[in-house]
Amino acid sequence: xxxxxxxxxxxxxxxxxxxxxxxxxxxxxxxxxxxxxxxxxxxxxxxxxxxxxxxxxxxxxxxxxxxxxxxxxxxxxxxxxxxxxxxxxxxxxxxxxxxxxxxxxxxxxxxxxxxxxxxxxxxxxxxxxxxxxxxxxxxxxxxxxxxxxxxxxxxxxxxxxxxxxxxxxxxxxxxxxxxxxxxxxxxxxxxxxxxxxxxxxxxxxxxxxxxxxxxxxxxxxxxxxxxxxxxxxxxxxxxxxxxxxxxxxxxxxxxxxxx
Amino acid sequence: xxxxxxxxxxxxxxxxxxxxxxxxxxxxxxxxxxxxxxxxxxxxxxxxxxxxxxxxxxxxxxxxxxxxxxxxxxxxxxxxxxxxxxxxxxxxxxxxxxxxxxxxxxxxxxxxxxxxxxxxxxxxxxxxxxxxxxxxxxxxxxxxxxxxxxxxxxxxxxxxxxxxxxxxxxxxxxxxxxxxxxxxxxxxxxxxxxxxxxxxxxxxxxxxxxxxxx
Amino acid sequence: xxxxxxxxxxxxxxxxxxxxxxxxxxxxxxxxxxxxxxxxxxxxxxxxxxxxxxxxxxxxxxxxxxxxxxxxxxxxxxxxxxxxxxxxxxxxxxxxxxxxxxxxxxxxxxxxxxxxxxxxxxxxxxxxxxxxxxxxxxxxxxxxxxxxxxxxxxxxxxxxxxxxxxxxxxxxxxxxxxxxxxxxxxxxxxxxxxxxxxxxxxxxxxxxxxxxxxxxxxxxxxxxxxx
Numbered sequence: 001x002x003x004x005x006x007x008x009x010x011x012x013x014x015x016x017x018x019x020x021x022x023x024x025x026x027x028x029x030x031x032x033x034x035x036x037x038x039x040x041x042x043x044x045x046x047x048x049x050x051x052x053x054x055x056x057x058x059x060x061x062x063x064x065x066x067x068x069x070x071x072x073x074x075x076x077x078x079x080x081x082x083x084x085x086x087x088x089x090x091x092x093x094x095x096x097x098x099x100x101x102x103x104x105x106x107x108x109x110x111x112x113x114x115x116x117x118x119x120x121x122x123x124x125x126x127x128x129x130x131x132x133x134x135x136x137x138x139x140x141x142x143x144x145x146x147x148x149x150x151x152x153x154x155x156x157x158x159x160x161x162x163x164x165x166x167x168x169x170x171x172x173x174x175x176x177x178x179x180x181x182x183x184x185x186x187x188x189x190x191x192x193x194x195x196x197x198x199x200x201x202x203x204x205x206x207x208x209x210x211x212x213x214x215x216x217x218x219x220x221x222x223x224x225x226x227x228x229x230x231x232x233x234x235x236x237x238x239x240x241x242x243x244x245x246x247x248x249x250x251x252x253x254x255x256x257x258x259x
Numbered sequence: 260x261x262x263x264x265x266x267x268x269x270x271x272x273x274x275x276x277x278x279x280x281x282x283x284x285x286x287x288x289x290x291x292x293x294x295x296x297x298x299x300x301x302x303x304x305x306x307x308x309x310x311x312x313x314x315x316x317x318x319x320x321x322x323x324x325x326x327x328x329x330x331x332x333x334x335x336x337x338x339x340x341x342x343x344x345x346x347x348x349x350x351x352x353x354x355x356x357x358x359x360x361x362x363x364x365x366x367x368x369x370x371x372x373x374x375x376x377x378x379x380x381x382x383x384x385x386x387x388x389x390x391x392x393x394x395x396x397x398x399x400x401x402x403x404x405x406x407x408x409x410x411x412x413x414x415x416x417x418x419x420x421x422x423x424x425x426x427x428x429x430x431x432x433x434x435x436x437x438x439x440x441x442x443x444x445x446x447x448x449x450x451x452x453x454x455x456x457x458x459x460x461x462x463x464x465x466x467x468x469x470x471x472x473x
Numbered sequence: 474x475x476x477x478x479x480x481x482x483x484x485x486x487x488x489x490x491x492x493x494x495x496x497x498x499x500x501x502x503x504x505x506x507x508x509x510x511x512x513x514x515x516x517x518x519x520x521x522x523x524x525x526x527x528x529x530x531x532x533x534x535x536x537x538x539x540x541x542x543x544x545x546x547x548x549x550x551x552x553x554x555x556x557x558x559x560x561x562x563x564x565x566x567x568x569x570x571x572x573x574x575x576x577x578x579x580x581x582x583x584x585x586x587x588x589x590x591x592x593x594x595x596x597x598x599x600x601x602x603x604x605x606x607x608x609x610x611x612x613x614x615x616x617x618x619x620x621x622x623x624x625x626x627x628x629x630x631x632x633x634x635x636x637x638x639x640x641x642x643x644x645x646x647x648x649x650x651x652x653x654x655x656x657x658x659x660x661x662x663x664x665x666x667x668x669x670x671x672x673x674x675x676x677x678x679x680x681x682x683x684x685x686x687x688x689x690x691x692x693x694x695x696x697x698x699x700x
Contacts, residue, residue: 068599070595070599092598093601093603096598096599096601097601100599103592103596105592107590107593108596109593109596109611109615110692111615111618111690111692121600121601124602124606124610125600125601125602153695153696169600170600173600173601317672319675320629320633320671320672320675321633321668321672321675322636322637322671323633323636324636324647325636325650325664325667325668325671326668328647328660329665329668332654332660332661335660337476410538410539414539414540417541417542417543417544418543418637421637421647428544428547431544431547435547435551439555440555441548441551441552441554441555442548442552442555445544445548445551446548449536449540449545452539452540452541452544453536453540456538456539456540457535460535460539
């Protein structure tokens with residue numbers, strides 16, 4: 001009989017490191033008979049920027065949408081900001097107070113001004129007052145460089161400006177984690193730069209972020225960790241360097257086409 | 260049955276018959292007047308458009324019971340003593356034509372402009388273009404709202420009660436006065452109207468869904 | 474046609490006509506708000522109410538839309554009178570109009586709610602807004618804005634429909650006209666006059682409701698987008 005210390009055994013290391021804000025463990029997700037996520041393992045630490053790349057249909061957007069509960073997972077374990085989403089009964093509203101998301105199609109509220117778009121949720125959800133809301137709007141709009149557009153309506157703005165308002169709207173909820181789902185895909189090429197710079201600014205401020213993107217150069221410059229997904233699996237993970245020296249044929253091919 | 264005698268029930272059924280007859284009259288008359296209205300509304304002539312649009316605006320801005328009265332008294336000052344059916348039929352015709360004309364105008368305009376241009380390229384005359392290319396497409400679009408409006412016609416024939424036309428509503432009103440059983444009498448009347456209108460509503464909806472799919 | 478038109482009744486019966494106009498407008502305006510609230514609630518019940526509530530809402534809408542208003546009015550008015558409940562013809566008319574216009578409004582509002590892109594609701598969910606907050610702050614304003622012209626037409630139709638309330642002895646405009654013609658035997662002239670009055674009221678109601686839109690939709694006002 002050999003003695004093993006229950007405390008010091010490496011096997012007993014905590015499954016979820018305390019610093020981990022998002023932890024995927026063998027996460028599975030199916031739409032009908034089609035399995036989109038076939039066992040994902042991934043950690044996002046506090047302050048970390050993780051870029052998900054891959055072909056369309058590789059499962060990267062689905063993985064992102066699982067993080068704030070837009071899609072419910074079918075198997076495995078997913079913990080976000082200390083909430084176990086795989087155990088039923090998670091309060092999604094509570095989760096979404098801490099996790100912001102920005103969509104490809106902006107989804108700004110067309111009937112509200114920029115300022116009203118930004119302050120609606122803080123006023124209704126966090127119940128802040130009118131004066132505080134105005135200050136908050138000024139702050140987050142300055143952060144995305146759109147202070148002068150506060151009283152405009154979304155349809156008066158360019159696509160890039162609308163997307164920056166969408167980012168400001170998420171920031172106004174003071175999230176701990178931000179998700180970006182192909183936020184520049186719907187934009188004309190000349191408008192993507194301003195949005196990407198806004199996100200870079202956020203990364204520099206220490207925000208924890210997960211982003212699905214097709215912009216390889218951007219992923220390389222902003223992300224601490226790049227995750228290449230293929231056919232519902234994480235195929236390769238690494239830092240920016242992995243794009244120039246891919247280990248797998250699939251990433252090689254993807255990067256060859258993508259750059 | 261239901262506290263009513265067979266005679267009383269058959270009295271209401273006779274009223275139902277007249278409701279259907281007036282509805283048909285209103286639809287046929289409305290079609291005869293509504294078609295030229297729709298053509299005028301979408302015609303190239305400014306005068307035709309103005310005249311037809313004024314007619315539609317006026318009829319749609321006056322309550323149908325008032326149209327019934329105007330027609331009823333209008334005919335009688337001409338020195339004619341006409342049955343209520345004629346007055347009600349004429350009023351229903353005016354009313355239906357304004358709405359049908361407006362519906363059909365929309366259907367004609369819903370046919371893409373490129374279809375007119377295509378007809379022009381085939382060297383068809385304007386009439387040939389309209390009859391052979393635009394009309395068949397417009398009719399397909401027109402079926403669901405037209406059937407839908409027929410439901411309105413059936414329901415609105417009930418307003419002819421104001422000029423004393425004998426229909427389902429009139430028969431129910433008379434029966435209520437003699438039996439004092441309003442819930443029974445008017446529920447039966449409502450069920451009879453529903454039996455006519457609901458199937459048409461369903462058909463209109465089905466046509467609409469089929470049109471949307473193509 | 475050897476008919477001499479005689480509009481002299483106008484002078485002596487002007488106060489009665491005014492009274493009729495006010496009653497007609499009163500019935501209309503009093504019914505619009507509850508009719509809109511009822512219709513919107515029923516639309517929401519059909520969309521989100523679950524099987525039983527949605528089913529009940531559908532039955533209500535179909536029953537009202539496939540039977541004439543006048544039968545509904547008779548059912549309510551004469552029904553209440555045999556139950557010996559006397560609420561007066563004005564209140565009875567308003568109740569009947571509200572129930573009636575509610576069903577039509579429900580269909581209009583349902584189309585309005587369904588026309589809102591799914592992304593709007595998803596965005597609201599992701600900002601941690603609750604279901605009620607999402608309906609009130611996001612869906613309702615956008616739905617109303619989209620279907621506003623249809624709502625206006627429906628309320629104008631409702632105003633015109635008040636003309637049958639004289640059948641249950643409400644002295645609205647058409648009722649007044651009937652009274653005048655029975656004294657003067659000038660039916661044609663009387664009804665021509667009230668036809669013109671209804672036309673004017675329909676135009677006025679449209680203008681007022683469009684004015685309400687200018688106040689309610691600041692975006693339209695700012696950007697000058699027509700409804």
